Amino acid sequence: MAKKYFIKTFGCQMNERDSETIAGMLSDMGYEEADRKEDADLVVINTCSVRDNADKRFFGTLGQLKSIKERRPDFLVALCGCMMQQERVRKDIERKYPWVDMVIGTHNIHQFPATLERTVEKNSEEACEREKDTADRFPEKQNHRYKKDHTLMEVYDEAGPIVEGLPQKRLYRHKAFVNIMYGCDNFCTYCIVPYTRGRERSRKPEDILEEIRRLTEDGVKEVTLLGQNVNSYRSGDTDFPGLLRKVHETDLARIRFMTSHPKDVSPGLIEVIRGCPKVCDQIHLPVQAGSDRILERMNRKYTAARYKRLAEDIRKAREGVCISTDIIVGFPGETEEDFKATLDLCREVRFDSAFTFIYSPRPGTPAASYGDMIPDEVKHERFNRLVEIINETQRESSMRLLGTDCEVLVDGPSKTDPHVYTGRTSSFKVVDFRWEGQKGLSPRGDEAEDIVGRMVRVRITQCRTFNLWGELL
Ligand code: SAH
Ligand code: SF4
Ligand code: F3S
Secondary structure, X not given: OOOEEEEEEOOOHHHHHHHHHHHHHHHHOOOEEOOOHHHOOEEEEEEOOOOHHHHHHHHHHHHHXXXXXXXXXXXXXXXXXXXXXXXXXXXXXXXXXXXXXXXXOHHHHHHHHHHHHHHHHHHHHHHHHHHHHHXXXXXXXXXXXXXXXXXXXXXXXXXXXXXXXXXXXXXXXXEEEEEOEEOOOOOOOOOOHHHHHOXXXXXXXXXXXXXXXXXXXXXXXXXXXXXXXXXXXXXXXXXXXXXXXXXXXXXXXEEEEEOOOHHHOOHHHHHHHHHOXXXXXXXXXXXXXXXXXXXXXXXXOXXXXXHHHHHHHHHHHOOOOEEEEEEEEOOOOOOHHHHHHHHHHHHHHOOOEEEEEEOOOOXXXXXXXXXXXXXXXXXXXXXXXXXXXXXXXXXXXXXXOOOOEEEEEEEEEOOOOOOEEEEEOOOOOEEEEEOOOOOOOOOOOHHHHOOOOOEEEEEEEXXXXXXXXXXXX
16 A cells, blocks of 8 residues: 655745645655545654744644654654754754654755655664564563654755756646745845755746746646745846746746845836736735834845835836735834834835734844843734734725626635635635536536636625625626
């Protein structure tokens, strides 16, 4: 019987994309996907280190695996992702979780299959010796099969050349993530990513276009181009707007990209937003803070005024474009006045949506050693005030779609009701609508399934807290 794997992914789209590659490599090795970690022979945890709660959730998941490991010694646990690039984390694993079988870094996931093979080999030899040893010395403990192992660790501090052509097992058949660059050179003072993902490297346009060509042949309609800072993409003569124009010529219906750093948004990008209709009505443009003093301490390299001008220019270039953002509250030294500047900026820009985060010190980053940490209760109080404004502008943004007809790319049936289907507008808003299938077929029948991955028109009839509700036209 084929071995089964289960991958748990934390963190951003980069990690999701990496997990798809790992799933592809495991498929090639003959593994099949399990629905639950309990049913798997191999569990992979792809970790994130961007905030402390990601770390905590990881250790929680790891704890749950220990009991499975104790029951089934041939059950394998592999760790990868951003946490594994940090020495302090690897030390912790060696000390407190020696039963973890293998660890692989972010720069060498292409070595996952080889490392897994070595792990299996090591475990089998050891398992033989261990059991013989146990049986010889403690006949009464024959059933005690679990013993302290050492973890095979394959992690590099620096990235080698980009490895192309790795397999992929996609989450969706109609949409896909495509990496255009790796790493980050910006060193925002709060952020761990430059330490876990290394320096910026851009893929060659021909490799990116070849990947997209294969995806469209396979039925993909929408891609999201991924990079920590897509605007600093450069390969030969091709910059990011140039790449977007090339991608625009493919058979894709929709193009998204993330993340854009405001400091690098060029007039060329704004021209692409104006002139290339396949580029979606959505841009994610993290502002982080509205106070110039804090922006400077964050090393963001733009001012609030520049950000506001950018947002204005983007909205002028494309009617109905939605701007989403990331905001951190409680950065070290943030005064009430600084925070009010963030609120003011939000009131002015009126974000269509925003991810709001409470500052979390990351060991090894400059901001973690700033002396003027903000007390938790102040951070939470500010966070709540910010969320209030964001909810207001978000709702306002959704209300604008009420009564209009939208193109929706259908993702699938909703989790709670098989007759309700869900999809996204070009502006990335979630739209739910009723679909009973055709000609009396059950909604799970072939024809109904057909709607998944299709572009449909939906009239928006209701605006709810987290989604829009509409009627299929
Ligand atoms: N490369 C992207 C974002 C990567 S991390 C960019 O530059 O926009 C995603 C978001 O997490 C960031 O935009 C930031 O808002 C948040 N974040 C990063 N480090 C954080 C920290 N130490 N505490 C709280 N939020 C953080
Ligand atoms: Fe982190 Fe800044 Fe790089 Fe984004 S641009 S990944 S926030 S260092
Ligand atoms: Fe997390 Fe690494 Fe992404 S730290 S947010 S998984 S780049």
